[in-house]
Amino acid sequence: MSYSSGRRPTQAPKGYIPGLGRGAAGFVTASDIGPAAARPADNTEGAESSSSSSFVGSRSAELRAAKLSAQKQQQQQQQLRFGVAPAGYVAGAGRGASTYGVDQGSSNGDTTNTAAVPMGGPSEMETSLFARDGQFDDDDDDDDLEADKIYAAIDERMSNKRKRNNNNNNIDNQYSNTNHQSGETSSSIGDQFRQLKSKLAEVTEEQWAAIPDVGDYSLRHKQKRREDVFTPLSDSLLESRSMLSNDATAGGRVSGIAGTTMVSGSFGVDNNTLSSGFKTNLSGLAEARSTVMSMTLDKMSDSISGQTVVDPKGYLTSLSSVKIASAAEVGDVNKARLLLKSVRDTNPKHAPGWIAAARVEEAAGKTVQARKLIVEGCEICPDNEDVWLEAARLHQANDQAKTILAAASRRIPHSVKIWCRASDLESNDADKKAVLRKALEMNPNSVTLWKAAIDLEDEDDAKVLLSVAVEKVPHSVEMWLALARLETYDNARKVLNRARKELPSDRSVWIAAAKLEESQNHGEMVDRIIEKAVRSLDKHEAVVARSQWLQEAETAESAGAPLTSAAIVKCTVGRGVDDEDRQRTWSDDANAALSRGAIATSRAILAHSLATFPSKRSLWLQAVDLERSHGTPSSLDEVLAAASERLPRQEIFWLVRAKEKWMAGDVNASRNILTEAFKANPESEPVWLAAIKLEWENGEIERAEKLLERARERAPTARIYMKSAQFERERQNLNAALNLLEEGISKYPKFAKLYMMGGQCSQQLSKERTSLDRARKFYQQGLQQCPENVVLWILASRLEEHVAEYGAGSTNAGLTKARSILELARLKNPKNDQLWVEAIRLERRAGNDKLAVSLMAKALKECPDSGFLLSENIITAPRVEQKSKSADAIKKCPDDPRVIAAVAALFAGERKNDKARKWFERATAVDSDNGDSWAKLYAFELDAGTKEAQDNVKQRCVSAEPKHGELWCEVAKSVSNRGKSIAEVLEIVSSKILEKLHQ
Numbered sequence: 001m002s003y004s005s006g007r008r009p010t011q012a013p014k015g016y017i018p019g020l021g022r023g024a025a026g027f028v029t030a031s032d033i034g035p036a037a038a039r040p041a042d043n044t045e046g047a048e049s050s051s052s053s054s055f056v057g058s059r060s061a062e063l064r065a066a067k068l069s070a071q072k073q074q075q076q077q078q079q080l081r082f083g084v085a086p087a088g089y090v091a092g093a094g095r096g097a098s099t100y101g102v103d104q105g106s107s108n109g110d111t112t113n114t115a116a117v118p119m120g121g122p123s124e125m126e127t128s129l130f131a132r133d134g135q136f137d138d139d140d141d142d143d144d145l146e147a148d149k150i151y152a153a154i155d156e157r158m159s160n161k162r163k164r165n166n167n168n169n170n171i172d173n174q175y176s177n178t179n180h181q182s183g184e185t186s187s188s189i190g191d192q193f194r195q196l197k198s199k200l201a202e203v204t205e206e207q208w209a210a211i212p213d214v215g216d217y218s219l220r221h222k223q224k225r226r227e228d229v230f231t232p233l234s235d236s237l238l239e240s241r242s243m244l245s246n247d248a249t250a251g252g253r254v255s256g257i258a259g260t261t262m263v264s265g266s267f268g269v270d271n272n273t274l275s276s277g278f279k280t281n282l283s284g285l286a287e288a289r290s291t292v293m294s295m296t297l298d299k300m301s302d303s304i305s306g307q308t309v310v311d312p313k314g315y316l317t318s319l320s321s322v323k324i325a326s327a328a329e330v331g332d333v334n335k336a337r338l339l340l341k342s343v344r345d346t347n348p349k350h351a352p353g354w355i356a357a358a359r360v361e362e363a364a365g366k367t368v369q370a371r372k373l374i375v376e377g378c379e380i381c382p383d384n385e386d387v388w389l390e391a392a393r394l395h396q397a398n399d400q401a402k403t404i405l406a407a408a409s410r411r412i413p414h415s416v417k418i419w420c421r422a423s424d425l426e427s428n429d430a431d432k433k434a435v436l437r438k439a440l441e442m443n444p445n446s447v448t449l450w451k452a453a454i455d456l457e458d459e460d461d462a463k464v465l466l467s468v469a470v471e472k473v474p475h476s477v478e479m480w481l482a483l484a485r486l487e488t489y490d491n492a493r494k495v496l497n498r499a500r501k502e503l504p505s506d507r508s509v510w511i512a513a514a515k516l517e518e519s520q521n522h523g524e525m526v527d528r529i530i531e532k533a534v535r536s537l538d539k540h541e542a543v544v545a546r547s548q549w550l551q552e553a554e555t556a557e558s559a560g561a562p563l564t565s566a567a568i569v570k571c572t573v574g575r576g577v578d579d580e581d582r583q584r585t586w587s588d589d590a591n592a593a594l595s596r597g598a599i600a601t602s603r604a605i606l607a608h609s610l611a612t613f614p615s616k617r618s619l620w621l622q623a624v625d626l627e628r629s630h631g632t633p634s635s636l637d638e639v640l641a642a643a644s645e646r647l648p649r650q651e652i653f654w655l656v657r658a659k660e661k662w663m664a665g666d667v668n669a670s671r672n673i674l675t676e677a678f679k680a681n682p683e684s685e686p687v688w689l690a691a692i693k694l695e696w697e698n699g700e701i702e703r704a705e706k707l708l709e710r711a712r713e714r715a716p717t718a719r720i721y722m723k724s725a726q727f728e729r730e731r732q733n734l735n736a737a738l739n740l741l742e743e744g745i746s747k748y749p750k751f752a753k754l755y756m757m758g759g760q761c762s763q764q765l766s767k768e769r770t771s772l773d774r775a776r777k778f779y780q781q782g783l784q785q786c787p788e789n790v791v792l793w794i795l796a797s798r799l800e801e802h803v804a805e806y807g808a809g810s811t812n813a814g815l816t817k818a819r820s821i822l823e824l825a826r827l828k829n830p831k832n833d834q835l836w837v838e839a840i841r842l843e844r845r846a847g848n849d850k851l852a853v854s855l856m857a858k859a860l861k862e863c864p865d866s867g868f869l870l871s872e873n874i875i876t877a878p879r880v881e882q883k884s885k886s887a888d889a890i891k892k893c894p895d896d897p898r899v900i901a902a903v904a905a906l907f908a909g910e911r912k913n914d915k916a917r918k919w920f921e922r923a924t925a926v927d928s929d930n931g932d933s934w935a936k937l938y939a940f941e942l943d944a945g946t947k948e949a950q951d952n953v954k955q956r957c958v959s960a961e962p963k964h965g966e967l968w969c970e971v972a973k974s975v976s977n978r979g980k981s982i983a984e985v986l987e988i989v990s991s992k993i994l995e996k997l998h999q
Contacts (some may be wrong), residue, residue, distance in 0.1 A: 163925035165195055172356065333364045351377065351384035360389060370394055378404070385415040392421060401425055412443040414448060429456055444472045450479065460485060470495075474502045481512050492516055505542035507533060511552060514564045523563050530567040536721040546575045550589065554598040566604035573608055583613055588621060599630045614646045633664060648680040655690050667698055683715045689723060696727065697979065718744060718751035725757055730978055734761050738774075745781070752789040755782025759795055775799055790834045793825035797838065801845075817847050833859070833866035840872065852876070867896025874902040882906055897927040901936050913944050928960040931968025939997070942990060956983045967992065 016190060045744035213414065337360060343353040354377025361370035375393040381387050388408035392401040403567060405422040419439035426432045436453040441451055450469040454462045466483040473479060480499035484492040496516065499509045510533030517525040537544055546729040549572035549966040557565040577585050577977050593602040606623045613619055620643040627636040640657035661670040677687045687710040695704040708724045712845060721744030728737035741758045748754065758778035765771045779796040786792060803809045821841045829835060836859035843852040856876070859869050870889035877885050886906055889899045904919030920937040927933065936955040942949045961982060971977055971992070980988075 035402060035561075037159070166897040217280065267637050276451060304905075331362060336360045348380050348809070351381045351387045353388055354381065355390045358394060362394065367394070378408075382411050385412055385417050388412070388415075389421055392425075394710065396425075409439075409442075416443060419443070420452060423452065432456055434575060447473050447476045447479070450476075454482070462486065470499075477506055477508050480509065484512060484516070487518060488775060489516070505537065505540045507537060507542070507544055511556060511564065511568070514567060515559065515561045518561050518563045526563045527567045527570070530564070530571050534571050546572060546577070549573075550574070550593070553604070554593060554596065554603045557598050557600045562600040565598075565601050566607070569601060569604040570608055573605055574612075583609065583616060583619070587619065587863070588912070590622065590626075594626065594630075599626075602626060603631075610642075616649060617647060618649065622651065624653075633660065636660060644676075650685050651677065651681055651686045655686060656679070658690060659695070662694060667694070670694060685711075685715055685717050689719065690713055692723060692727075701731075716747070718748035718754065721748070722751070722753055722757065725754075725761075727762075729757070729761055732974055734765055736841055737761050741778075749785050752782055752792055755779065755792060756795060758782075759799065763799070769806055769808055772803065772808055787828050790825070790829060790832055793821060793829070793835065794838050797821040797825075797842065801842065815842070817840060832862055833863045833868040836863065836866075837868055837872050844876070865892050867893040867899045871896070871902040874899070874906065892994040895926055897923045897930050897933050899928065901933050904940070905936065906946070908940055911944075916940060917945075924956075924960075929962050929990065930965045931957075931962035931972070931985070932965035934960070934962055935965070935967060935986055935993060938986055939990040939993040943994065954983055954986060957986050 026458045027948065054737040126981070169329075229862070242988075252648070276449070332630065337357070340353055340357040340360060343350060347353065354373060358370040358374040358377070361367070361373060371391075372396050374387065374394055375388045378391050388404060388411075392404045392408075395401045395404055402422070402425055405418055405425065408415070408418045409422060419435065419442075423432045423435040423439070426435060433453065433456055436456070439449050440446070440453060450465070450473060454465050454469070457465055463483070463486045466479060466486065469479045470475070470483055477499070480495060480503070484495040484499070487495055493513070493516065496509055496513045503509055510529060514526045514529040516532075517523075517529060549568055553568040553572075554566065556562075573586065573589065574582065584607055590605040590609070593605060603623075603626060606619065606626065609619050610616075610623060620639075623639050624636065624643065626852070627639050631639075637657065637660065640653050641709060643650070643653040644657060654673060654765070658670040658673040658677070659666075661673060671691075671694065674687060677684070678691070681687050688707065692704050692707045692711065695701075695707060704727065711720045712724060721740055725737040725740040725744070728734075728740060738758060738761050741754050741761070744751070745758070747755050757776050759775040759782075762771050762775035762778060767772075776796075776799065779792060779799065782789070782792045783796065797818040800821060801814050802813045803814040803817070819839070819842065819921060822835060822842065826832065826835050826839070836855065840852045840855045840859065841925045843849075843855060855871070856873055859866075860873065863869055867889075870885075870893055874882055874886050874889055883906070886899075886903045888904060893899045900919055900923040904916050904923060907916035907919060917937075917940065920940055923930075923933040924937055934953070938953045938957065941953050958981075963972075967989050971988050972980075977985065977988065
């Protein structure tokens with residue numbers, strides 16, 4: 001048929017299957033067949049012919065016929081390939097597969113066209129939707145047969161399982177066979193657990209006891225309680241209630257639904273209506289409140305006079321002090337009550353249970369109940385002192401405590417606590433004495449009662465009581481010592497002797513005897529008593545550690561007995577110490593005692609150490625430091641004299657002693673000491689220089705000049721020549737100074753300070769070319785001999801920077817020469833921050849700020865951790881960059897005093913005085929020898945501090961004696977400032993800092 005005409009065909013050709021030419025397979029659904037379709041079940045051919053005749057002309061019938069034809073062809077091909085299956089053949093039965101739904105009772109075993117009988121029986125087959133004459137349609141044979149086989153296999157498996165269970169239990173064999181014959185597939189729950197029940201006989205008693213209790217898991221505990229359901233009132237009822245609002249406002253009583261007074265249900269808002277929409281009788285509330293208040297006041301009023309006893313000022317305060325316990329606290333109290341009640345019921349003789357119960361009631365505010373409980377506890381536990389004491393405490397407010405304690409003392413007369421508590425309750429001393437004496441009659445061996453009784457007596461009565469107490473309690477050391485303190489010297493000795501016999505192994509009695517002798521200025525007896533004490537304690541095998549002896553020495557010192565302390569140290573400091581460890585151990589002991597403030601003990605330890613090791617320089621220095629810090633000038637001089645005598649070749653002790661005498665104003669004594677030092681050290685440079693300085697500082701110029709000449713002859717050194725040149729320079733004899741320097745250079749060419757002084761003296765001569773050349777010569781020689789000396793390079797560059805002042809060239813030429821000298825210096829001394837800082841400052845003095853910034857970057861790259869460079873970078877940086885640069889500097893050099901001082905100056909510039917002061921103080925603490933830090937702190941206090949702070953800084957600076965610092969050395973070593981004190985130098989440096997700051 002052609003489709004070119006555009007007309008669709010009304011009917012498909014016979015045998016046409018849609019998509020069959022493209023490889024699609026036809027299929028037929030149940031809806032295509034319909035319930036009325038039927039075919040004979042005799043054979044396949046009959047079915048095909050019947051189908052063809054019944055559905056001729058139907059497209060679904062044609063599809064079904066095509067499908068059946070294809071299935072038939074496929075079966076024929078399989079038969080041609082393998083042959084026809086024999087009768088009774090079951091696929092897979094030879095491999096042990098189940099026969100599924102095949103009827104086992106069939107005689108001929110024909111299963112080709114016979115399906116398994118379903119579980120429901122033939123009745124279900126007859127009512128099947130697609131069944132006819134007890135058979136299924138051929139379309140559903142494959143699926144239905146497969147389902148039937150699966151169900152049959154499940155039935156067979158369950159049947160086999162029941163057979164195994166029934167074989168294990170002989171009681172149920174008949175029941176099992178009956179079910180199997182009848183074909184029943186279900187069993188009761190009891191049958192399923194029958195095997196498990198039989199095993200219960202094997203359960204032991206322990207296993208039964210370990211079975212947990214079954215809780216109540218019913219649904220009634222899982223369901224949430226339904227919240228109260230409120231049914232809204234109807235509009236009519238609300239309207240009727242609103243009609244009576246006037247009566248409610250006027251105080252009238254309105255009968256509600258339940259017969260009680262109700263509020264109005266109107267939602268209109270007027271003066272007597274709450275924000276919730278219901279009207280409330282506010283006047284009634286006010287009347288009720290006033291009524292309650294009047295009733296409360298009536299209860300508090302005086303029944304006789306009718307006047308109130310209420311404090312009007314403290315009433316509201318008392319109301320606010322009432323504690324309202326929360327629900328959680330009440331619950332905790334109730335739990336504690338139950339627990340403690342259980343404790344009391346279980347063990348009524350347990351006194352802590354009664355005490356805890358009473359305290360719980362007291363904490364809950366039930367004081368009366370607490371008292372009842374504790375009284376009951378006293379009746380049940382009458383022999384426990386804690387219960388009686390708790391009862392006395394609870395009844396202390398109503399004066400029943402004395403009665404309770406009296407009963408307690410009769411019941412437990414040997415309880416010291418009860419007697420002491422009873423004494424404390426008495427108001428006057430006479431009653432307390434009576435109670436304590438009664439207590440001592442019952443407890444004569446109680447040290448506590450004796451102490452309490454003695455404390456109430458005066459000196460005479462106390463002496464009498466102590467004499468009795470030492471008889472009653474001879475083991476109490478405190479009683480013996482207290483009696484000895486109250487007796488005279490002779491009687492005290494007798495008392496201590498008796499105590500020593502009673503307590504031979506107690507060291508306190510011996511130490512008390514030594515203190516007694518020291519109080520009478522019997523110093524020689526102190527050492528004898530301590531030595532005898534050590535021997536006696538060793539004889540009685542009383543173990544006393546070395547640390548305990550040292551502690552006793554410190555205690556004796558704090559009690560004002562330094563001789564006793566020294567005697568204890570002398571006799572016991574070496575106990576248990578190895579010979580090779582004695583010096584180190586004793587030095588550490590002295591430092592530890594000094595740190596605890598025991599100066600006499602530390603001095604005694606060092607004295608014993610020096611007696612054992614008289615030639616140890618470190619011990620002598622430690623002793624000198626101790627006397628200088630905590631001693632007197634005379635004690636310091638004694639130690640220095642002993643040290644000089646023991647170690648005459650050590651110049652430091654001679655020099656320190658001479659200086660101390662000089663500082664004290666005794667110049668002649670200082671000269672005599674130096675003379676003795678000359679005898680012991682005739683060629684000692686420090687002694688010669690000290691003698692020269694002594695004469696020089698005191699204005700004895702001729703003596704100083706003669707000493708210098710003798711020193712150059714007898715002990716010529718580079719420092720002697722330098723001091724000689726400095727002496728002539730200060731006297732303005734520059735030519736003589738230069739001659740001495742040239743002589744010294746010829747003998748000591750490696751001493752750089754001679755070249756420096758030579759150049760400086762040449763510059764001082766005049767501003768002529770000859771002076772310039774002579775200074776250049778000194779610096780050139782010095783750089784050749786000492787190329788590693790940075791100060792020489794810096795002085796040489798500064799000389800070339802100022803050549804224009806000598807008429808030897810222009811300023812630019814001098815700057816170029818100075819720049820080249822510094823570059824050469826950096827080549828020979830790489831990574832030197834001083835040379836970099838000098839180069840940067842040179843460029844800034846010349847006005848080349850950009851070049852200075854570039855040099856700073858190079859310098860920080862080469863010396864990233866230099867505090868000198870970082871501080872210079874902070875000072876010279878723009879203000880907006882100073883904070884960031886200071887933060888970086890602190891990270892890199894947190895302990896550099898120059899960086900810390902630079903940060904402090906930054907805070908001072910921002911007027912953050914507290915922070916600035918803190919950072920300046922930190923700089924001085926890190927390096928107290930740096931004079932620049934002290935000068936900056938003093939300048940800050942001058943600018944923003946008080947007079948007290950300024951004096952404090954100056955005093956601390958003088959004590960520290962700084963000798964270094966860029967600005968400090970420049971001022972202190974200037975010729976014009978010779979002879980100035982540290983305080984004067986501090987003033988000059990700080991004034992220069994302030995001038996530079998205010999520019």
